Amino acid sequence: MLGDTGLVVDAMRKASRFLQRDYFELEHLQASGSKTSSFCQKACTKVMHTLHDELKRYYQTIIFSSDEVKSTNFSGKAALVETLDGLGNLERALPFFAIMVTIISNKDGEIVADKAIINLPALNEIYYAEKGRGAWVERHSSNISGASRVRVSGAQSEQDAVVSGGREQMGKAFKSFKNVRFFDSYTYALTLLVSGKIDALMLETRMISLAGIQLLLLEAGGSTHEKDGLLIASNFKLHDKIKQLLL
Template sequence: MPQTSPLLTVMIAAARKASRSLVRDFGEVENLQVSRKGPADFVSSADHKAEQTLFEELSRVRPGYGFLMEERGNVEGTDKTNRWIVDPLDGTLNFLHGLPHFAISIALEREGVLIAGVVYNVIRDELFWAEKGVGAFLNDKRIRVAARNDMKEAVFATGSPWVGRPGHEVFLREMERVMAVSAGVRRWGAASLDLCYVAAGRFDGFWERNLSPWDVAAGAVIVREAGGLVKELDGGDFLKTGAVVAGNEKLLPQLTKTVRGA
């Protein structure tokens, strides 16, 4: 693996430690205690265990940093300039159905700017990581966004609203429009990995609405350091609105225009 900074070393170590309990629980997924926290929005004991590990490890090595976490919410730190944005299990629904496509996502926001991201696909042992100004990597290999510039040759990723959430009709219109002008659309159920797949050139672009900051913060750093762009679909701040579009310099404007047209 290329030489990582002390910051990335801390983030990667925390992700790997938290992954151990996820691997164990994934092997016994039928025995997990699962509660519902909203329509089609599940939280398992695995989420809580992984988040606790991440909270403890990151707090130990960087005391005073704040947190924004899926289960804990916003945790104020004494250091107001640094905040971890953490999803201990992105793709919970996949996890609970025995589908091996989920990840741990950790980002660091410093003075309002995302500066580092780690997304760890636990089952495939694929570690995506990036630091501002350093580049993006998959394990020990440098990654770049794909160079395609024709929508007809491109494959895009997206996510659909779950039952009980608004936006189904808009999503279906968006999907119809993108499918009509592209090689294909995939819906794999983990936004952090969708963004990393854009960074690695596996997908050519990604869009989704109603996401949370922990879904996209780390992936956004990785896409940008891989030479791609990540923006808000309607021009605002995607960490606040949750409406995200990503791709290379040529395809992102085309994808954005197509989706907005819906």
């Protein structure tokens, strides 16, 4: 990864380091029946503050809300932050939660995504894409380390496609496909898509991460289509077929 991507990754790791500890602590709390929502909200706030302090060293503009994306004027580069997607999973000690950071540039009034990084703290995985350099995953475990290139699947049949989506899209997905998965974390589902483990993803458009999603899919050999607040992502072979079913 390029130097400034490494700086963002380091900031995300610092912000999420305590989440690994909290995740294992929450596993033990499940049996006690204790309410964990307040605990996790505090964790989310801590992630946001730590990320802000770390990223502020490199980027003057840091945006944490979809509502602020269009209304914030900036020059040079800015960081878009999805603070903690999959918070409900963290509350139940499920490992499908993530932090996503997209670095965008304002080039003569055109907003362009330069980098997109997703950190899955409980799984010790970081997915990232740099414009023109492909999409990659770094796994850190007892027997796996280093970066590997990732690409979308080569699936061609929409009937056999494995599809995921947001909560609001599940009804439409079940009507159109027989292999549907729901993870309650669109960023986790996105990592499965760019690594070829699922074949299509549909979700509500979120401005805080739209540019990053599009960059990750492009660099992983996939395609996206956004219309009326719905984003559809898949490989190129399935894209038109899935659009016809869903739009």
